[in-house]
Amino acid sequence: MKSKFTILTVMAFAILIAGCSKDKFNENDAINAQKDLLNLKYQHELDLETLKQKGATAMQQLINTAALEQLKLNDSLKIKSNIAARKQDYTIRVVDVISNAPLADADVTVSSEGKIFAAKTNAQGIVTFTALYLFPTSTFLVSKTGYAATQISQSLAANSNVKLWNTTDLTNEITGTLYIETDLTNNTPEKVGAKVLVTAAANIPTNSSESYSVYFPTYTDAAGVYSIKVPAAPNGYTLSFEQIAADQKLYVNATEDDAVASFPASLPRLTTIKTYFNVNNFNAPFPTVTSSYYFKVAADKTGRTLYFPGSTYYNYYNQVLLSSVSDKFQVERLNINSTNNQNGNTDLNMYTYDANAKINVEIVDITGNIIKSAPKLMANAGSNGKLAYTYSPEGGSGYVHLKRDDAGVLVSDAKGVILKAVPYDSNYSSLGNNSNINITTNRGITNTYLLSNKGDKKVVNFYYGSGDSRVKQVY
Structure with missing residues (x-):
């Protein structure tokens, strides 16, 4: 039994020494170590009593546990060795996306081994980090007051300029009116009304192969008019519009609610049906009603x-x-x-x-x-x-x-x-009519525009058309 206790004590003491990560060992540490050994000895006496009761199986469990802890220690030392071998320096250069001029005092931040490293660019727009261990998916976050923040992958950080976009000079403007066909009984499109979301999106290159998008939202007023103040963008803007749900007035020969959707069981009639609208999407068919x-x-x-x-x-x-x-x-x-x-x-x-x-x-x-x-x-x-x-x-x-x-x-x-x-x-x-009494003028409009020069303005009137889908089928 004494030999078993000796084995356990030696193994535990080895684990304790291996687990110690301090570089210096003072008198206070020695006193604490003595306390730990006394506690450990007491615990092993309890373990020996357990072994008497459980037999060899419990002894094997203690041996396996000690061996597992040793394997973990070996793996940890190996990982630390690999990390040390893969650490390297990174240099980031930050410039303006329009002028390509270097940007000083830009904040560059990166995470390495669970720690955050941050620094500011110098007058040449450059910042250098030393001895960082990064993963292939690691990125540098780059920001500056008055500019849209961006990020760049560590694989490109040393080979490309990071381009920031100045978003404070809002001298450019995109404005216009949104139209919609909520009444197919006339040949004049209606205006969408208030609080329809319009968004201008600019795609900004971070470097030669990466980019990010910045969005400028606004809402239409009661007359369906929108206006977005934006900075000059190197690749222009793409406009997008939220889906609208509105009642649409139109003539139908019948709807899915009619038992028989044909003359003479049903006559054409004027009705109102909830319709969904998207810009440049005219997928909702409207019936041909020629018998007025x-x-x-x-x-x-x-x-x-x-x-x-x-x-x-x-x-x-x-x-x-x-x-x-x-x-x-x-x-x-x-x-x-x-x-x-x-x-x-x-x-x-x-x-x-x-x-x-x-x-x-x-x-x-x-x-x-x-x-x-x-x-x-x-x-x-x-x-x-x-x-x-x-x-x-x-x-x-x-x-x-x-x-x-x-x-x-x-x-x-x-x-x-x-x-x-x-x-x-x-x-x-x-008295007669040979054309459809439902009237529409569906037309597609491009939604991408260049505003790459300071002060550029565009007037863009967008047309939602006759609808994308309806809550019920019409004939």
């Missing part, structure tokens, strides 16, 4: 309503011919021959009315700005209760005509008052 008006025939005996589409690219057989009255128009005759729409043709035999009845017909103005006073119209049913194709005294043909009384005389105000028309021939205009 429809003829609505009163319900038949089963309660079903028949619609005839107005004149469009898809249905040029239906014509409403107009004459000019002052600065407006009135209906002179109708040629309504087809129920065909871009989605197909409706079978008139499916609709049954009272025999020989005169059936009221009204014009549904989808846009609400075509008709001031609606014309009074009618359709005729035959003896079988089906709509009859007839001719009118004014020269019209088809299923819908100006309304007449039983004596064949036009009823009062039958011709109505029409606000808009398109040319037809030398005698008439036409």
